[in-house]
């Protein structure tokens with residue numbers, strides 16, 4: 310289990326910590342954050358709510374503060390001022406470990422071992438501790454069935470060389486299955502689809518739809534089609550919330566703003 314702490318992943322769960330429940334909402338109030346020595350705040354006066362069980366999409370140009378906000382919600386960074394509460398309880402050094410144990414995080418470049426899908430999904434757990442049925446179900450939720458069917462030996466087949474033979478989409482799906490295997494209260498996908506081809510992205514979209522309602526999700530997406538079905542969209546620019554509402558209300562405005570600056574069009578579509 311200690312192996313987890315040596316993994317060069319951004320998210321180091323402490324397996325001994327009891328996960329903090331998320332039954333009502335994550336609430337952020339008047340939150341500000343400034344990186345050391347940065348000339349200005351990366352997040353300014355953020356107030357927002359992520360209701361339990363909802364899927365929230367976070368959009369905004371590169372550098373707008375999306376990952377910083379995710380890192381604060383995860384507890385990897387501490388706000389300069391303002392509050393973040395989980396079901397009304399302040400996120401603090403006392404409960405941070407428990408909160409981290411409640412979160413499944415998938416970033417842009419997940420870490421892989423040379424091991425099998427089983428080992429890469431049940432990351433750091435001894436094989437004798439692995440619940441195969443649960444693991445297969447997580448793989449199914451992450452749309453890995455086709456890959457598993459193609460592999461001789463299925464989930465037990467060593468992938469070799471840090472799973473480099475897998476496509477970008479397959480790697481992201483393994484990373485999602487890994488996040489799900491921890492039975493998270495909150496799943497965060499930070500631009501998990503930005504490096505993917507259209508087909509892989511569609512699969513992730515299917516996964517997100519499949520999961521909707523069964524857990525709370527924060528989806529940071531480059532491609533707007535990924536967040537089209539979210540319950541709520543929050544649009545960030547220069548560390549501030551520009552607009553918040555349904556995808557139907559917010560996305561047309563966001564799209565239009567990208568079209569105004571033609572050099573950003575490629576980035577978002």
Ligand code: ADP
Pocket residue numbers: 344345347351369370371372373374375376377378
């Ligand atoms: P996004 O995820 O929306 O692309 P980020 O949250 O990564 O945006 O970055 C927000 C702002 O904070 C940017 O101006 C970026 O340059 C700055 N920033 C990000 N990480 C750091 C850091 N470790 N130190 C200083 N500034 C940073």
Ligand code: MG
Pocket residue numbers: 375376377500
């Ligand atoms: Mg980012």
